[in-house]
Amino acid sequence: MRKLLKWSALVLVFLVVATAGVVLYEFRTTSTFQLIVVYMDQDNPEVIRWSAEQALYAFHPDQDDVEQLSREAGARYAASLPDSEEARSVLTHLVSNGLDIDSVAEMDGSEFTALHAAVLSNDHSAVEILLNEGADPKVTDHEGRTPLDLARVISRNRPDRDFSRVIHLLEQAEGGSRRS
Incomplete structure (x- = not known):
């Protein structure tokens, strides 16, 4: 037995x-x-x-993955992980392996960066993570809008959604500028 x-x-x-x-x-x-x-x-x-x-x-990631993620503003995937520590870790890993944190999404025509995408989602945690990992808050989309410009436009058009935390983070990142 x-x-x-x-x-x-x-x-x-x-x-x-x-x-x-x-x-x-x-x-x-x-x-x-x-x-x-x-x-x-x-x-x-x-x-x-x-x-x-x-x-x-x-x-x-391998080189093909880095190229694909860059065409999709792939830093947004890592930044949106539910646990902010995991998000930071994965984003740092991807960036250290060649991912451009400021790459723009080519596939959907928006030319949004991961930071623009985080603003659209009103995801202050992802905005903070991306900024802390070196995302440039002054990169513009196809209409010439920075993430801060986009946040302000959406905030004006959607007063039911509170973008104050996202706007505050982006204002700090841009050096405290206060435009309306």
Whole structure:
């Protein structure tokens, strides 16, 4: 009986290790964007989130991922992670591997940076993280608007939404300028 239990335990360990290896291999060949999505999805089991995190830091991003993320203003994905410490860590990792934090989204025609996208979402946490990681608050979109200009326009057009925290952060980043 003891021998059967020992063999059963060994088989179970082998299956767990083999499964983990398959998951890590799969995540190694998955795009950085998809890994971030898996990593940030709180509905995923912890083991899957952990595996995605390990693969993200061990194998990603590669040059193709950096180029793709730059075409999408990909810093916005990392900055919008629900946990601000995770967001800072992932963003720092991506930037240190070549991601341009001020790249503009080419695909949707908006020419928004990640900072513009964070303003659109009224996500003061993402704005703060992006600014702290070196995002330039003076980069303009296709209409010549800085993120601060965009925040002010939206604030005027949508008085039901409070943009004061985002505006304050951007004003500080631009050196305290106060335009209306």
